[in-house]
Amino acid sequence: MEPMVIEVRGLLQKRKHFQLGPVDLQIPQGYVTAIVGPNGSGKSSLFRMMLDQAKPDAGEIELFGLQVGGDDIAMKQRIGYVPEQAIDIDDNLKAEQKAAFISQWYPSWDLNRYQELLRRFEVDTSLKLNKMSKGMRRKFDLAVAMAHNPDLLLLDEPSSGLDPIAWKTMIDAIHRYMERGDRAVLMASHIIDEVKRLADYIVFIVHGRVLGMFEKDSLLESWYSYYIDTSEGTANWKAMPGYRSAEPNGGSLYKVITSEAADAERWCGETGVRISGRQKLELDDILTVLIEQERLRIRS
Known part of the structure:
Protein backbone atom coordinates (compact mmCIF):
# COMPACT_ATOMS: atom_id res chain seq x y z
CA MET A 1 0.00 0.00 0.00
CA GLU A 2 1.34 3.44 -0.95
CA PRO A 3 2.43 5.79 1.87
CA MET A 4 0.10 8.74 2.47
CA VAL A 5 1.46 12.25 2.04
CA ILE A 6 -1.74 13.86 3.44
CA GLU A 7 -4.10 12.44 6.06
CA VAL A 8 -7.22 14.34 7.10
CA ARG A 9 -9.24 13.00 10.02
CA GLY A 10 -12.57 14.35 11.24
CA LEU A 11 -11.85 17.83 9.87
CA LEU A 12 -14.65 20.30 10.55
CA GLN A 13 -14.88 24.02 9.88
CA LYS A 14 -18.08 25.93 10.65
CA ARG A 15 -18.98 29.33 9.28
CA LYS A 16 -22.21 31.31 9.54
CA HIS A 17 -23.64 30.06 6.26
CA PHE A 18 -21.40 27.11 5.46
CA GLN A 19 -19.96 23.98 7.03
CA LEU A 20 -17.01 22.03 5.65
CA GLY A 21 -16.86 18.46 6.80
CA PRO A 22 -16.43 16.36 8.71
CA VAL A 23 -13.76 15.37 6.17
CA ASP A 24 -11.74 12.16 6.22
CA LEU A 25 -9.25 11.91 3.39
CA GLN A 26 -6.01 10.18 2.51
CA ILE A 27 -3.83 11.41 -0.36
CA PRO A 28 -1.23 8.88 -1.57
CA GLN A 29 2.38 9.60 -2.44
CA GLY A 30 3.36 9.12 -6.06
CA TYR A 31 0.04 10.18 -7.59
CA VAL A 32 -1.94 13.19 -8.77
CA THR A 33 -5.23 13.62 -6.91
CA ALA A 34 -7.84 16.07 -8.17
CA ILE A 35 -10.56 17.60 -6.01
CA VAL A 36 -13.61 18.24 -8.15
CA GLY A 37 -16.76 20.12 -7.15
CA PRO A 38 -18.81 23.26 -7.76
CA ASN A 39 -17.76 26.71 -6.56
CA GLY A 40 -18.21 27.21 -2.86
CA SER A 41 -17.82 23.54 -1.94
CA GLY A 42 -14.85 24.13 0.36
CA LYS A 43 -11.89 23.20 -1.85
CA SER A 44 -9.89 26.38 -1.18
CA SER A 45 -10.76 26.27 2.53
CA LEU A 46 -9.36 22.76 2.72
CA PHE A 47 -6.09 23.90 1.12
CA ARG A 48 -5.76 26.82 3.54
CA MET A 49 -6.18 24.52 6.53
CA MET A 50 -3.55 22.16 5.14
CA LEU A 51 -1.14 25.12 5.09
CA ASP A 52 -2.24 26.30 8.56
CA GLN A 53 -3.54 29.55 7.05
CA ALA A 54 -6.94 28.79 8.60
CA LYS A 55 -7.92 26.73 11.62
CA PRO A 56 -10.47 23.91 11.81
CA ASP A 57 -13.05 23.72 14.56
CA ALA A 58 -12.35 20.02 14.98
CA GLY A 59 -10.20 17.27 13.54
CA GLU A 60 -6.60 17.19 12.40
CA ILE A 61 -4.39 17.17 9.32
CA GLU A 62 -1.06 15.42 8.88
CA LEU A 63 1.40 16.18 6.08
CA PHE A 64 4.35 13.81 5.67
CA GLY A 65 3.30 12.18 8.94
CA LEU A 66 3.54 15.44 10.91
CA GLN A 67 0.57 17.26 12.37
CA VAL A 68 -0.23 20.66 10.87
CA GLY A 69 -0.35 23.52 13.34
CA GLY A 70 2.93 23.21 15.20
CA ASP A 71 6.47 24.23 14.36
CA ASP A 72 6.11 23.28 10.72
CA ILE A 73 8.63 25.42 8.81
CA ALA A 74 10.53 22.34 7.61
CA MET A 75 7.22 20.79 6.54
CA LYS A 76 6.18 23.84 4.52
CA GLN A 77 9.58 23.92 2.81
CA ARG A 78 8.58 20.59 1.23
CA ILE A 79 5.41 22.09 -0.30
CA GLY A 80 4.79 24.18 -3.40
CA TYR A 81 1.50 26.10 -3.35
CA VAL A 82 -0.42 28.02 -5.99
CA PRO A 83 -3.53 29.69 -4.50
CA GLU A 84 -6.72 30.28 -6.45
CA GLN A 85 -6.22 34.06 -6.31
CA ALA A 86 -2.80 35.68 -6.65
CA ILE A 87 -1.59 37.42 -3.49
CA ASP A 88 -1.85 41.18 -4.09
CA ILE A 89 0.29 42.38 -1.17
CA ASP A 90 3.40 42.16 -3.35
CA ASP A 91 1.88 43.60 -6.53
CA ASN A 92 4.41 46.43 -6.70
CA LEU A 93 7.38 44.08 -6.72
CA LYS A 94 9.00 42.95 -9.92
CA ALA A 95 8.76 39.22 -10.47
CA GLU A 96 12.52 38.81 -10.10
CA GLN A 97 12.40 40.64 -6.75
CA LYS A 98 9.68 38.38 -5.40
CA ALA A 99 11.51 35.26 -6.55
CA ALA A 100 14.72 36.47 -4.88
CA PHE A 101 12.83 37.01 -1.62
CA ILE A 102 11.03 33.65 -1.71
CA SER A 103 14.18 31.71 -2.56
CA GLN A 104 15.64 32.62 0.86
CA TRP A 105 13.02 30.46 2.57
CA TYR A 106 13.78 27.31 0.61
CA PRO A 107 17.15 25.57 1.12
CA SER A 108 16.37 23.40 -1.93
CA TRP A 109 15.71 26.37 -4.25
CA ASP A 110 17.10 25.42 -7.67
CA LEU A 111 17.98 28.53 -9.68
CA ASN A 112 18.55 26.54 -12.87
CA ARG A 113 15.19 24.83 -12.50
CA TYR A 114 13.51 28.19 -11.89
CA GLN A 115 15.10 29.74 -14.98
CA GLU A 116 14.12 26.70 -17.06
CA LEU A 117 10.48 27.04 -15.97
CA LEU A 118 10.49 30.75 -16.77
CA ARG A 119 11.75 30.03 -20.26
CA ARG A 120 9.20 27.28 -20.85
CA PHE A 121 6.34 29.44 -19.57
CA GLU A 122 7.69 32.56 -21.36
CA VAL A 123 7.54 34.79 -18.28
CA ASP A 124 9.02 38.30 -18.37
CA THR A 125 10.41 38.74 -14.83
CA SER A 126 11.33 42.40 -15.40
CA LEU A 127 7.62 43.29 -15.14
CA LYS A 128 5.97 44.27 -11.91
CA LEU A 129 3.45 41.67 -10.79
CA ASN A 130 0.54 44.08 -11.13
CA LYS A 131 1.53 44.75 -14.76
CA MET A 132 1.34 41.09 -15.71
CA SER A 133 -1.68 39.58 -17.40
CA LYS A 134 -3.60 37.05 -15.34
CA GLY A 135 -2.12 34.25 -17.42
CA MET A 136 1.48 35.42 -17.06
CA ARG A 137 1.03 35.91 -13.30
CA ARG A 138 -0.28 32.35 -13.10
CA LYS A 139 2.72 31.03 -14.99
CA PHE A 140 5.08 32.93 -12.70
CA ASP A 141 3.36 31.53 -9.60
CA LEU A 142 3.63 28.00 -11.01
CA ALA A 143 7.35 28.49 -11.69
CA VAL A 144 7.95 29.76 -8.16
CA ALA A 145 5.95 26.89 -6.64
CA MET A 146 7.99 24.28 -8.51
CA ALA A 147 11.45 25.88 -8.36
CA HIS A 148 12.47 24.30 -5.06
CA ASN A 149 11.51 20.80 -6.23
CA PRO A 150 8.85 20.25 -3.55
CA ASP A 151 7.65 16.83 -2.44
CA LEU A 152 4.04 18.02 -2.59
CA LEU A 153 2.32 20.47 -4.92
CA LEU A 154 -0.96 22.05 -3.81
CA LEU A 155 -2.56 23.64 -6.87
CA ASP A 156 -5.83 25.55 -6.55
CA GLU A 157 -7.27 26.02 -10.05
CA PRO A 158 -3.77 26.00 -11.59
CA SER A 159 -4.82 26.72 -15.18
CA SER A 160 -6.93 29.79 -14.38
CA GLY A 161 -6.14 32.42 -17.03
CA LEU A 162 -3.83 30.23 -19.12
CA ASP A 163 -4.10 30.20 -22.89
CA PRO A 164 -4.15 26.77 -24.65
CA ILE A 165 -0.39 26.74 -25.33
CA ALA A 166 0.49 27.66 -21.73
CA TRP A 167 -2.05 25.08 -20.53
CA LYS A 168 -0.29 22.32 -22.47
CA THR A 169 3.06 23.50 -21.11
CA MET A 170 1.70 23.31 -17.57
CA ILE A 171 0.37 19.77 -18.15
CA ASP A 172 3.79 18.71 -19.44
CA ALA A 173 5.59 20.39 -16.52
CA ILE A 174 3.44 18.52 -13.98
CA HIS A 175 3.96 15.21 -15.79
CA ARG A 176 7.73 15.77 -15.67
CA TYR A 177 7.53 16.76 -12.01
CA MET A 178 5.86 13.42 -11.23
CA GLU A 179 8.36 11.30 -13.19
CA ARG A 180 10.52 10.64 -10.12
CA GLY A 181 7.69 8.60 -8.62
CA ASP A 182 7.87 9.78 -5.00
CA ARG A 183 6.09 13.14 -5.25
CA ALA A 184 2.42 14.05 -5.00
CA VAL A 185 0.05 16.64 -6.42
CA LEU A 186 -3.26 17.66 -4.88
CA MET A 187 -5.14 19.97 -7.22
CA ALA A 188 -8.56 21.57 -7.37
CA SER A 189 -9.83 22.09 -10.90
CA HIS A 190 -12.97 22.92 -12.87
CA ILE A 191 -11.34 21.86 -16.15
CA ILE A 192 -12.56 18.36 -16.92
CA ASP A 193 -9.93 17.69 -19.60
CA GLU A 194 -7.24 18.81 -17.16
CA VAL A 195 -8.46 16.32 -14.56
CA LYS A 196 -8.66 13.52 -17.13
CA ARG A 197 -5.11 14.21 -18.36
CA LEU A 198 -3.46 14.60 -14.96
CA ALA A 199 -5.36 12.85 -12.20
CA ASP A 200 -4.87 9.32 -10.95
CA TYR A 201 -7.49 9.77 -8.23
CA ILE A 202 -10.56 12.01 -8.05
CA VAL A 203 -12.20 13.36 -4.90
CA PHE A 204 -15.74 14.71 -5.26
CA ILE A 205 -16.74 17.45 -2.82
CA VAL A 206 -20.18 19.09 -2.89
CA HIS A 207 -21.55 21.63 -0.39
CA GLY A 208 -18.73 20.98 2.07
CA ARG A 209 -19.13 17.20 2.05
CA VAL A 210 -16.68 14.72 0.52
CA LEU A 211 -18.74 12.24 -1.49
CA GLY A 212 -15.90 9.84 -2.11
CA MET A 213 -12.44 9.28 -3.55
CA PHE A 214 -12.13 7.16 -6.68
CA GLU A 215 -9.45 5.79 -8.95
CA LYS A 216 -10.05 7.74 -12.16
CA ASP A 217 -10.02 4.96 -14.74
CA SER A 218 -12.22 2.68 -12.63
CA LEU A 219 -14.64 5.56 -12.04
CA LEU A 220 -15.02 6.31 -15.73
CA GLU A 221 -15.53 2.63 -16.55
CA SER A 222 -18.23 2.13 -13.91
CA TRP A 223 -20.66 5.02 -14.57
CA LEU A 281 -20.73 9.00 -18.60
CA GLU A 282 -18.09 11.70 -18.75
CA LEU A 283 -16.64 13.23 -15.60
CA ASP A 284 -18.82 16.34 -15.75
CA ASP A 285 -21.93 14.15 -16.17
CA ILE A 286 -20.97 12.17 -13.06
CA LEU A 287 -20.45 15.38 -11.10
CA THR A 288 -23.85 16.70 -12.23
CA VAL A 289 -25.57 13.56 -10.96
CA LEU A 290 -23.75 13.75 -7.62
CA ILE A 291 -24.59 17.44 -7.17
CA GLU A 292 -28.27 16.80 -7.83
CA GLN A 293 -28.35 13.88 -5.40
CA GLU A 294 -26.65 15.96 -2.73
CA ARG A 295 -29.20 18.75 -3.23
CA LEU A 296 -32.03 16.23 -2.83
CA ARG A 297 -30.38 14.88 0.31
CA ILE A 298 -30.10 18.37 1.81
CA ARG A 299 -33.75 19.17 1.00
CA SER A 300 -34.95 15.97 2.60
Whole structure:
Protein backbone atom coordinates (compact mmCIF):
# COMPACT_ATOMS: atom_id res chain seq x y z
CA MET A 1 0.00 0.00 0.00
CA GLU A 2 1.34 3.44 -0.95
CA PRO A 3 2.43 5.79 1.87
CA MET A 4 0.10 8.74 2.47
CA VAL A 5 1.46 12.25 2.04
CA ILE A 6 -1.74 13.86 3.44
CA GLU A 7 -4.10 12.44 6.06
CA VAL A 8 -7.22 14.34 7.10
CA ARG A 9 -9.24 13.00 10.02
CA GLY A 10 -12.57 14.35 11.24
CA LEU A 11 -11.85 17.83 9.87
CA LEU A 12 -14.65 20.30 10.55
CA GLN A 13 -14.88 24.02 9.88
CA LYS A 14 -18.08 25.93 10.65
CA ARG A 15 -18.98 29.33 9.28
CA LYS A 16 -22.21 31.31 9.54
CA HIS A 17 -23.64 30.06 6.26
CA PHE A 18 -21.40 27.11 5.46
CA GLN A 19 -19.96 23.98 7.03
CA LEU A 20 -17.01 22.03 5.65
CA GLY A 21 -16.86 18.46 6.80
CA PRO A 22 -16.43 16.36 8.71
CA VAL A 23 -13.76 15.37 6.17
CA ASP A 24 -11.74 12.16 6.22
CA LEU A 25 -9.25 11.91 3.39
CA GLN A 26 -6.01 10.18 2.51
CA ILE A 27 -3.83 11.41 -0.36
CA PRO A 28 -1.23 8.88 -1.57
CA GLN A 29 2.38 9.60 -2.44
CA GLY A 30 3.36 9.12 -6.06
CA TYR A 31 0.04 10.18 -7.59
CA VAL A 32 -1.94 13.19 -8.77
CA THR A 33 -5.23 13.62 -6.91
CA ALA A 34 -7.84 16.07 -8.17
CA ILE A 35 -10.56 17.60 -6.01
CA VAL A 36 -13.61 18.24 -8.15
CA GLY A 37 -16.76 20.12 -7.15
CA PRO A 38 -18.81 23.26 -7.76
CA ASN A 39 -17.76 26.71 -6.56
CA GLY A 40 -18.21 27.21 -2.86
CA SER A 41 -17.82 23.54 -1.94
CA GLY A 42 -14.85 24.13 0.36
CA LYS A 43 -11.89 23.20 -1.85
CA SER A 44 -9.89 26.38 -1.18
CA SER A 45 -10.76 26.27 2.53
CA LEU A 46 -9.36 22.76 2.72
CA PHE A 47 -6.09 23.90 1.12
CA ARG A 48 -5.76 26.82 3.54
CA MET A 49 -6.18 24.52 6.53
CA MET A 50 -3.55 22.16 5.14
CA LEU A 51 -1.14 25.12 5.09
CA ASP A 52 -2.24 26.30 8.56
CA GLN A 53 -3.54 29.55 7.05
CA ALA A 54 -6.94 28.79 8.60
CA LYS A 55 -7.92 26.73 11.62
CA PRO A 56 -10.47 23.91 11.81
CA ASP A 57 -13.05 23.72 14.56
CA ALA A 58 -12.35 20.02 14.98
CA GLY A 59 -10.20 17.27 13.54
CA GLU A 60 -6.60 17.19 12.40
CA ILE A 61 -4.39 17.17 9.32
CA GLU A 62 -1.06 15.42 8.88
CA LEU A 63 1.40 16.18 6.08
CA PHE A 64 4.35 13.81 5.67
CA GLY A 65 3.30 12.18 8.94
CA LEU A 66 3.54 15.44 10.91
CA GLN A 67 0.57 17.26 12.37
CA VAL A 68 -0.23 20.66 10.87
CA GLY A 69 -0.35 23.52 13.34
CA GLY A 70 2.93 23.21 15.20
CA ASP A 71 6.47 24.23 14.36
CA ASP A 72 6.11 23.28 10.72
CA ILE A 73 8.63 25.42 8.81
CA ALA A 74 10.53 22.34 7.61
CA MET A 75 7.22 20.79 6.54
CA LYS A 76 6.18 23.84 4.52
CA GLN A 77 9.58 23.92 2.81
CA ARG A 78 8.58 20.59 1.23
CA ILE A 79 5.41 22.09 -0.30
CA GLY A 80 4.79 24.18 -3.40
CA TYR A 81 1.50 26.10 -3.35
CA VAL A 82 -0.42 28.02 -5.99
CA PRO A 83 -3.53 29.69 -4.50
CA GLU A 84 -6.72 30.28 -6.45
CA GLN A 85 -6.22 34.06 -6.31
CA ALA A 86 -2.80 35.68 -6.65
CA ILE A 87 -1.59 37.42 -3.49
CA ASP A 88 -1.85 41.18 -4.09
CA ILE A 89 0.29 42.38 -1.17
CA ASP A 90 3.40 42.16 -3.35
CA ASP A 91 1.88 43.60 -6.53
CA ASN A 92 4.41 46.43 -6.70
CA LEU A 93 7.38 44.08 -6.72
CA LYS A 94 9.00 42.95 -9.92
CA ALA A 95 8.76 39.22 -10.47
CA GLU A 96 12.52 38.81 -10.10
CA GLN A 97 12.40 40.64 -6.75
CA LYS A 98 9.68 38.38 -5.40
CA ALA A 99 11.51 35.26 -6.55
CA ALA A 100 14.72 36.47 -4.88
CA PHE A 101 12.83 37.01 -1.62
CA ILE A 102 11.03 33.65 -1.71
CA SER A 103 14.18 31.71 -2.56
CA GLN A 104 15.64 32.62 0.86
CA TRP A 105 13.02 30.46 2.57
CA TYR A 106 13.78 27.31 0.61
CA PRO A 107 17.15 25.57 1.12
CA SER A 108 16.37 23.40 -1.93
CA TRP A 109 15.71 26.37 -4.25
CA ASP A 110 17.10 25.42 -7.67
CA LEU A 111 17.98 28.53 -9.68
CA ASN A 112 18.55 26.54 -12.87
CA ARG A 113 15.19 24.83 -12.50
CA TYR A 114 13.51 28.19 -11.89
CA GLN A 115 15.10 29.74 -14.98
CA GLU A 116 14.12 26.70 -17.06
CA LEU A 117 10.48 27.04 -15.97
CA LEU A 118 10.49 30.75 -16.77
CA ARG A 119 11.75 30.03 -20.26
CA ARG A 120 9.20 27.28 -20.85
CA PHE A 121 6.34 29.44 -19.57
CA GLU A 122 7.69 32.56 -21.36
CA VAL A 123 7.54 34.79 -18.28
CA ASP A 124 9.02 38.30 -18.37
CA THR A 125 10.41 38.74 -14.83
CA SER A 126 11.33 42.40 -15.40
CA LEU A 127 7.62 43.29 -15.14
CA LYS A 128 5.97 44.27 -11.91
CA LEU A 129 3.45 41.67 -10.79
CA ASN A 130 0.54 44.08 -11.13
CA LYS A 131 1.53 44.75 -14.76
CA MET A 132 1.34 41.09 -15.71
CA SER A 133 -1.68 39.58 -17.40
CA LYS A 134 -3.60 37.05 -15.34
CA GLY A 135 -2.12 34.25 -17.42
CA MET A 136 1.48 35.42 -17.06
CA ARG A 137 1.03 35.91 -13.30
CA ARG A 138 -0.28 32.35 -13.10
CA LYS A 139 2.72 31.03 -14.99
CA PHE A 140 5.08 32.93 -12.70
CA ASP A 141 3.36 31.53 -9.60
CA LEU A 142 3.63 28.00 -11.01
CA ALA A 143 7.35 28.49 -11.69
CA VAL A 144 7.95 29.76 -8.16
CA ALA A 145 5.95 26.89 -6.64
CA MET A 146 7.99 24.28 -8.51
CA ALA A 147 11.45 25.88 -8.36
CA HIS A 148 12.47 24.30 -5.06
CA ASN A 149 11.51 20.80 -6.23
CA PRO A 150 8.85 20.25 -3.55
CA ASP A 151 7.65 16.83 -2.44
CA LEU A 152 4.04 18.02 -2.59
CA LEU A 153 2.32 20.47 -4.92
CA LEU A 154 -0.96 22.05 -3.81
CA LEU A 155 -2.56 23.64 -6.87
CA ASP A 156 -5.83 25.55 -6.55
CA GLU A 157 -7.27 26.02 -10.05
CA PRO A 158 -3.77 26.00 -11.59
CA SER A 159 -4.82 26.72 -15.18
CA SER A 160 -6.93 29.79 -14.38
CA GLY A 161 -6.14 32.42 -17.03
CA LEU A 162 -3.83 30.23 -19.12
CA ASP A 163 -4.10 30.20 -22.89
CA PRO A 164 -4.15 26.77 -24.65
CA ILE A 165 -0.39 26.74 -25.33
CA ALA A 166 0.49 27.66 -21.73
CA TRP A 167 -2.05 25.08 -20.53
CA LYS A 168 -0.29 22.32 -22.47
CA THR A 169 3.06 23.50 -21.11
CA MET A 170 1.70 23.31 -17.57
CA ILE A 171 0.37 19.77 -18.15
CA ASP A 172 3.79 18.71 -19.44
CA ALA A 173 5.59 20.39 -16.52
CA ILE A 174 3.44 18.52 -13.98
CA HIS A 175 3.96 15.21 -15.79
CA ARG A 176 7.73 15.77 -15.67
CA TYR A 177 7.53 16.76 -12.01
CA MET A 178 5.86 13.42 -11.23
CA GLU A 179 8.36 11.30 -13.19
CA ARG A 180 10.52 10.64 -10.12
CA GLY A 181 7.69 8.60 -8.62
CA ASP A 182 7.87 9.78 -5.00
CA ARG A 183 6.09 13.14 -5.25
CA ALA A 184 2.42 14.05 -5.00
CA VAL A 185 0.05 16.64 -6.42
CA LEU A 186 -3.26 17.66 -4.88
CA MET A 187 -5.14 19.97 -7.22
CA ALA A 188 -8.56 21.57 -7.37
CA SER A 189 -9.83 22.09 -10.90
CA HIS A 190 -12.97 22.92 -12.87
CA ILE A 191 -11.34 21.86 -16.15
CA ILE A 192 -12.56 18.36 -16.92
CA ASP A 193 -9.93 17.69 -19.60
CA GLU A 194 -7.24 18.81 -17.16
CA VAL A 195 -8.46 16.32 -14.56
CA LYS A 196 -8.66 13.52 -17.13
CA ARG A 197 -5.11 14.21 -18.36
CA LEU A 198 -3.46 14.60 -14.96
CA ALA A 199 -5.36 12.85 -12.20
CA ASP A 200 -4.87 9.32 -10.95
CA TYR A 201 -7.49 9.77 -8.23
CA ILE A 202 -10.56 12.01 -8.05
CA VAL A 203 -12.20 13.36 -4.90
CA PHE A 204 -15.74 14.71 -5.26
CA ILE A 205 -16.74 17.45 -2.82
CA VAL A 206 -20.18 19.09 -2.89
CA HIS A 207 -21.55 21.63 -0.39
CA GLY A 208 -18.73 20.98 2.07
CA ARG A 209 -19.13 17.20 2.05
CA VAL A 210 -16.68 14.72 0.52
CA LEU A 211 -18.74 12.24 -1.49
CA GLY A 212 -15.90 9.84 -2.11
CA MET A 213 -12.44 9.28 -3.55
CA PHE A 214 -12.13 7.16 -6.68
CA GLU A 215 -9.45 5.79 -8.95
CA LYS A 216 -10.05 7.74 -12.16
CA ASP A 217 -10.02 4.96 -14.74
CA SER A 218 -12.22 2.68 -12.63
CA LEU A 219 -14.64 5.56 -12.04
CA LEU A 220 -15.02 6.31 -15.73
CA GLU A 221 -15.53 2.63 -16.55
CA SER A 222 -18.23 2.13 -13.91
CA TRP A 223 -20.66 5.02 -14.57
CA TYR A 224 -23.05 4.33 -17.46
CA SER A 225 -26.43 5.35 -18.78
CA TYR A 226 -28.53 2.37 -19.85
CA TYR A 227 -31.48 2.82 -22.18
CA ILE A 228 -34.06 0.30 -21.06
CA ASP A 229 -37.05 -0.86 -23.08
CA THR A 230 -40.06 -1.09 -20.77
CA SER A 231 -42.56 -2.24 -23.39
CA GLU A 232 -42.60 -5.70 -21.85
CA GLY A 233 -43.04 -4.52 -18.27
CA THR A 234 -41.70 -2.07 -15.71
CA ALA A 235 -38.51 -2.92 -13.84
CA ASN A 236 -37.76 -1.94 -10.27
CA TRP A 237 -34.96 0.48 -11.16
CA LYS A 238 -33.92 1.10 -7.59
CA ALA A 239 -32.98 -2.58 -7.26
CA MET A 240 -30.33 -2.16 -9.98
CA PRO A 241 -26.78 -2.27 -8.56
CA GLY A 242 -25.36 1.26 -8.34
CA TYR A 243 -28.71 2.84 -9.25
CA ARG A 244 -28.53 6.63 -9.30
CA SER A 245 -31.49 7.93 -11.31
CA ALA A 246 -34.07 7.08 -13.97
CA GLU A 247 -36.07 9.24 -16.35
CA PRO A 248 -38.29 8.73 -19.43
CA ASN A 249 -36.45 8.91 -22.73
CA GLY A 250 -39.31 8.80 -25.24
CA GLY A 251 -41.87 6.10 -25.89
CA SER A 252 -41.22 3.02 -23.79
CA LEU A 253 -37.55 3.86 -23.21
CA TYR A 254 -36.08 4.88 -19.86
CA LYS A 255 -32.63 6.28 -19.24
CA VAL A 256 -31.20 4.69 -16.09
CA ILE A 257 -27.87 5.81 -14.60
CA THR A 258 -25.73 3.44 -12.54
CA SER A 259 -22.31 3.72 -10.91
CA GLU A 260 -21.75 -0.06 -11.03
CA ALA A 261 -22.01 -0.82 -14.74
CA ALA A 262 -20.76 -4.41 -14.80
CA ASP A 263 -23.05 -5.54 -11.96
CA ALA A 264 -25.96 -3.55 -13.38
CA GLU A 265 -25.64 -5.20 -16.78
CA ARG A 266 -25.49 -8.62 -15.14
CA TRP A 267 -28.60 -7.74 -13.12
CA CYS A 268 -30.45 -6.77 -16.29
CA GLY A 269 -29.63 -10.12 -17.82
CA GLU A 270 -30.76 -12.02 -14.75
CA THR A 271 -34.05 -10.12 -14.40
CA GLY A 272 -34.92 -10.14 -18.11
CA VAL A 273 -34.57 -6.37 -18.55
CA ARG A 274 -33.81 -5.53 -22.18
CA ILE A 275 -31.04 -2.96 -22.79
CA SER A 276 -31.49 -1.09 -26.07
CA GLY A 277 -28.42 1.12 -25.68
CA ARG A 278 -25.66 2.17 -23.33
CA GLN A 279 -23.43 5.23 -22.95
CA LYS A 280 -20.41 5.86 -20.76
CA LEU A 281 -20.73 9.00 -18.60
CA GLU A 282 -18.09 11.70 -18.75
CA LEU A 283 -16.64 13.23 -15.60
CA ASP A 284 -18.82 16.34 -15.75
CA ASP A 285 -21.93 14.15 -16.17
CA ILE A 286 -20.97 12.17 -13.06
CA LEU A 287 -20.45 15.38 -11.10
CA THR A 288 -23.85 16.70 -12.23
CA VAL A 289 -25.57 13.56 -10.96
CA LEU A 290 -23.75 13.75 -7.62
CA ILE A 291 -24.59 17.44 -7.17
CA GLU A 292 -28.27 16.80 -7.83
CA GLN A 293 -28.35 13.88 -5.40
CA GLU A 294 -26.65 15.96 -2.73
CA ARG A 295 -29.20 18.75 -3.23
CA LEU A 296 -32.03 16.23 -2.83
CA ARG A 297 -30.38 14.88 0.31
CA ILE A 298 -30.10 18.37 1.81
CA ARG A 299 -33.75 19.17 1.00
CA SER A 300 -34.95 15.97 2.60
